[in-house]
Amino acid sequence: MRDAQPSTIFLSDYRVPDFLIDSTHLQFELGEDSTSVCSVLAMRRNPDAAEQGAPLKLHGTELELISLAIDGRQLSDAEWSQSGEELIIDNVPSSFSLSCETRLRPQENTSLEGLYKSSGMFCTQCEAEGFRKITYYLDRPDVMSVFTVEIIADKERYPVLLSNGNLMSSEEQASGKSKTVWHDPFPKPAYLFALVAGKLAVVDDQFVTMNGRCVDLKIYVEEKDLDKCDHAMLSLKNAMRWDEEVYGREYDLDIFNIVAVDDFNMGAMENKSLNIFNTSCVLAKPETTTDAGFQRVEGVVAHEYFHNWSGNRVTCRDWFQLSLKEGFTVFRDAAFSSDMGSPTVKRVEDVTLLRTAQFAEDAGPMAHPIRPDSFIEISNFYTVTIYEKGAEVVRMIHTLLGPELFRKGSDLYFDRHDGQAVTCEDFVLAMEDASGIDLQQFRNWYSQAGTPQLMVSGVYDEQTKTYTLSVKQSCPATPGQPQKAPYHIPLAVALIGEAGQLPLNLDGVEADIETADNTERVLNVSLAEQDFVFKDVEEEPVPSLLRGFSAPVKLVFDYSRAQLLRLMRNDSDGFCRWDASQHLGLLEIKSAIATQAALLEPEYIDVCRDILADTSLDAAMVALMLQLPSEAYLAEIIHPVDVHGIHLARESVRKALANALKDELMACYSRCQSNEEYAATAEQIARRSLKNTALSFLMLLQEDRFTQLAVSQFDTSSNMTDRLAALSCLVNSDAEYKAEALQLFYQQWQHEPLVINQWFQVQAMCHLPGTLKTVKELMSHPAFDIRNPNKVRALIGAFCGQNGVNFHSEDGAAYRFLADQVLLLNRSNPQIASRLLVPLTKWRKYLPAAQKLMYAELERILSEPELSSDVYEVVSKSLQ
Numbered sequence: 074m075r076d077a078q079p080s081t082i083f084l085s086d087y088r089v090p091d092f093l094i095d096s097t098h099l100q101f102e103l104g105e106d107s108t109s110v111c112s113v114l115a116m117r118r119n120p121d122a123a124e125q126g127a128p129l130k131l132h133g134t135e136l137e138l139i140s141l142a143i144d145g146r147q148l149s150d151a152e153w154s155q156s157g158e159e160l161i162i163d164n165v166p167s168s169f170s171l172s173c174e175t176r177l178r179p180q181e182n183t184s185l186e187g188l189y190k191s192s193g194m195f196c197t198q199c200e201a202e203g204f205r206k207i208t209y210y211l212d213r214p215d216v217m218s219v220f221t222v223e224i225i226a227d228k229e230r231y232p233v234l235l236s237n238g239n240l241m242s243s244e245e246q247a248s249g250k251s252k253t254v255w256h257d258p259f260p261k262p263a264y265l266f267a268l269v270a271g272k273l274a275v276v277d278d279q280f281v282t283m284n285g286r287c288v289d290l291k292i293y294v295e296e297k298d299l300d301k302c303d304h305a306m307l308s309l310k311n312a313m314r315w316d317e318e319v320y321g322r323e324y325d326l327d328i329f330n331i332v333a334v335d336d337f338n339m340g341a342m343e344n345k346s347l348n349i350f351n352t353s354c355v356l357a358k359p360e361t362t363t364d365a366g367f368q369r370v371e372g373v374v375a376h377e378y379f380h381n382w383s384g385n386r387v388t389c390r391d392w393f394q395l396s397l398k399e400g401f402t403v404f405r406d407a408a409f410s411s412d413m414g415s416p417t418v419k420r421v422e423d424v425t426l427l428r429t430a431q432f433a434e435d436a437g438p439m440a441h442p443i444r445p446d447s448f449i450e451i452s453n454f455y456t457v458t459i460y461e462k463g464a465e466v467v468r469m470i471h472t473l474l475g476p477e478l479f480r481k482g483s484d485l486y487f488d489r490h491d492g493q494a495v496t497c498e499d500f501v502l503a504m505e506d507a508s509g510i511d512l513q514q515f516r517n518w519y520s521q522a523g524t525p526q527l528m529v530s531g532v533y534d535e536q537t538k539t540y541t542l543s544v545k546q547s548c549p550a551t552p553g554q555p556q557k558a559p560y561h562i563p564l565a566v567a568l569i570g571e572a573g574q575l576p577l578n579l580d581g582v583e584a585d586i587e588t589a590d591n592t593e594r595v596l597n598v599s600l601a602e603q604d605f606v607f608k609d610v611e612e613e614p615v616p617s618l619l620r621g622f623s624a625p626v627k628l629v630f631d632y633s634r635a636q637l638l639r640l641m642r643n644d645s646d647g648f649c650r651w652d653a654s655q656h657l658g659l660l661e662i663k664s665a666i667a668t669q670a671a672l673l674e675p676e677y678i679d680v681c682r683d684i685l686a687d688t689s690l691d692a693a694m695v696a697l698m699l700q701l702p703s704e705a706y707l708a709e710i711i712h713p714v715d716v717h718g719i720h721l722a723r724e725s726v727r728k729a730l731a732n733a734l735k736d737e738l739m740a741c742y743s744r745c746q747s748n749e750e751y752a753a754t755a756e757q758i759a760r761r762s763l764k765n766t767a768l769s770f771l772m773l774l775q776e777d778r779f780t781q782l783a784v785s786q787f788d789t790s791s792n793m794t795d796r797l798a799a800l801s802c803l804v805n806s807d808a809e810y811k812a813e814a815l816q817l818f819y820q821q822w823q824h825e826p827l828v829i830n831q832w833f834q835v836q837a838m839c840h841l842p843g844t845l846k847t848v849k850e851l852m853s854h855p856a857f858d859i860r861n862p863n864k865v866r867a868l869i870g871a872f873c874g875q876n877g878v879n880f881h882s883e884d885g886a887a888y889r890f891l892a893d894q895v896l897l898l899n900r901s902n903p904q905i906a907s908r909l910l911v912p913l914t915k916w917r918k919y920l921p922a923a924q925k926l927m928y929a930e931l932e933r934i935l936s937e938p939e940l941s942s943d944v945y946e947v948v949s950k951s952l953q
């Protein structure tokens with residue numbers, strides 16, 4: 074908790090550190106009431122520091138200081154002072170050894186940052202600034218040190234003692250304790266430090282690297298979860314191989330550990346050779362985990378592994394550069410998942426997340442560039458903008474350079490900066506130097522916030538056989554940035570004729586990028602207004618724009634229904650076909666809003682019927698094309714947002730479609746049924762996805778036979794994907810069986826916390842009236858625990874963030890409910906509190922009555938006397 078108004082930190086204030094830490098020796102004595110931490114730091118003045126006589130200022134927070142010595146001499150109270158999070162020692166030599174003892178109470182640490190306990194085990198989370206909750210230190214990523222860690226603990230309670238790097242020794246001590254020493258030869262910033270102690274079971278495997286080195290792979294979990302590690306282990310080995318093949322990156326130690334913990338604020342953490350995972354991102358087996366869960370495990374395991382190079386070997390100079398490691402690593406894990414499964418499906422999923430959550434963030438009060446220039450609390454900047462938009466920016470560089478030059482660029486980046494803490498600018502420079510391509514204007518993507526809009530129109534001239542695309546770009550104002558300079562936008566295009574793609578002959582050949590077959594080009598859009606003229610176009614084409622979603626922009630093109638139908642049927646770009654389906658769906662929903670009735674266009678029904686019947690198509694794509702744009706996406710394009718109006722219109726369109734295609738949906742459902750053994754393969758996942766999409770449409774018809782279908786799917790399926798899909802259908806219907814199904818499900822899975830989270834979540838997402846009451850009741854259910862972030866996200870987070878109609882109930886009861894939970898969590902876990910708060914911050918989008926109620930709750934939060942800096946930043950910025 075803060076004592077004064079939290080202050081803003083600026084990128085422009087960056088200074089190199091005054092001191093360096095060559096080596097860090099830590100000794101932990103883990104106890105039942107408190108833990109003692111003794112550190113010995115080999116420090117010296119940084120020769121590059123501006124001021125050579127500066128005092129030593131160490132970071133530390135919520136620490137009990139026991140002793141402090143320099144070169145073995147205890148400091149008297151007069152020799153040091155404290156101010157805020159800093160411990161200041163005025164006179165220090167140019168090089169010295171600093172010894173410090175602190176006492177911690179991990180048992181009472183509910184923030185899940187620093188050293189804490191989860192299900193009986195000790196674990197740490199230090200990114201971004203958690204290490205200062207362990208000992209006094211230079212807790213900034215540009216101070217890199219070689220760590221040696223001694224862990225002493227009761228050997229019965231904590232038989233497994235882990236830290237980074239190599240195991241040096243392990244010995245029994247007197248009085249039932251044991252001591253283990255770890256040494257990490259790679260200098261690293263404190264945020265990559267980790268320690269784990271507990272009673273853990275382990276799954277072992279090995280990986281032989283491209284140079285023939287054998288690496289021990291270990292996944293540590295609770296005994297009962299030993300049967301849920303296979304998928305993570307396979308994903309890890311695939312990721313290790315992929316990074317060698319695609320980036321030439323080899324693993325650098327003889328051991329790689331993963332530990333699963335129940336209480337974790339985020340998905341997982343890339344600590345050097347000791348990745349710590351939220352159980353939800355590592356455990357998986359068919360009976361308990363959905364297809365989406367399997368894919369998440371694969372993606373997160375790979376993401377954390379890839380950080381070993383993009384994050385650990387080359388790290389960030391300061392936290393303003395967070396996207397340097399996160400954007401790049403998300404780009405890498407997305408390419409990996411795409412190679413492991415279905416590329417188009419992965420792309421559509423990623424774009425969907427970007428266009429809902431990220432576009433909303435970019436249009437809201439917390440909008441920030443992927444390299445922000447200020448923040449109050451860095452924990453608030455682990456955002457979809459830093460991660461997902463950051464990945465899109467790297468992807469655009471990949472598009473502009475092409476795969477070979479991009480690889481040259483990444484090789485240069487890793488070679489040049491191995492062992493350093495660097496900036497986004499260093500990354501861009503390496504890409505420029507390796508490719509010879511000018512990225513000067515492209516850098517605006519790093520400094521400007523907001524989602525650019527591309528207004529495109531096309532004119533065909535029958536006489537001259539030319540087709541002119543006129544492109545106008547603009548970007549709305551965002552907090553602190555009223556005006557934007559034009560972006561360099563790679564715009565991938567094709568022209569679709571009656572029988573397929575037309576050859577492209579660009580007039581004036583604007584430095585554009587040509588792709589293999591001359592029917593697709595990447596246009597370099599760089600001016601506010603620009604024309605591109607295509608010659609020798611033999612027929613009037615339909616432009617296929619932003620192919621593969623080549624840039625994170627809002628595209629506006631006034632497509633007619635006929636044009637969209639041509640794209641949806643004929644475009645060779647899977648993303649654009651899907652996007653055309655969404656656009657058509659949007660037109661249906663808009664007309665349902667306007668007419669208050671869902672009279673679907675016959676052509677829309679026809680195209681849906683055709684794709685449902687077309688077994689040559691990827692089933693997952695069929696499922697995605699049939700699903701109408703989500704309410705969250707609609708809230709990004711229809712203003713102001715009438716949540717209930719949008720919901721009703723969308724549901725009525727879905728129901729009308731289900732009615733029109735009843736037989737086809739039923740046939741498709743039956744066709745997709747299968748008795749084969751579960752596997753998380755793209756092909757099986759696709760089939761389940763289409764089957765469950767069909768089921769959810771049929772359930773809207775409220776016919777007994779379809780309810781029976783859901784009931785029997787629930788009763789008989791052995792995999793969680795089908796089971797949960799059926800349960801969700803039942804929960805959202807008026808089926809009598811629903812209460813019993815929920816009860817059965819709970820009884821069967823009460824000993825599996827991750828399954829119970831899904832049970833909470835289906836109920837929280839029910840769009841029927843009365844859900845707030847259910848959520849409140851579930852909060853007193855014995856399985857709920859407000860200290861566990863996964864439970865909070867499953868119940869409160871899902872209700873407030875993904876259940877629009879209930880969250881925006883007109884009496885404002887749900888707004889009040891959320892504000893109450895935020896205030897409660899503000900004390901115990903500020904990071905979770907400020908994340909949970911996000912739906913309220915979007916108040917400006919809604920109708921005036923809703924705005925007023927939401928605003929009042931934000932003010933109520935702001936008036937709380939002891940707000941954490943996390944919550945303070947989000948609330949105060951959203952009220953500005």
Ligand code: PHE
Binds near residue numbers: 377
């Ligand atoms: N660095 C982690 C990742 O993206 C995320 C994380 C941030 C985890 C902060 C914990 C705390 O891989």
Ligand code: ZN
Binds near residue numbers: 376399402
């Ligand atoms: Zn990451």
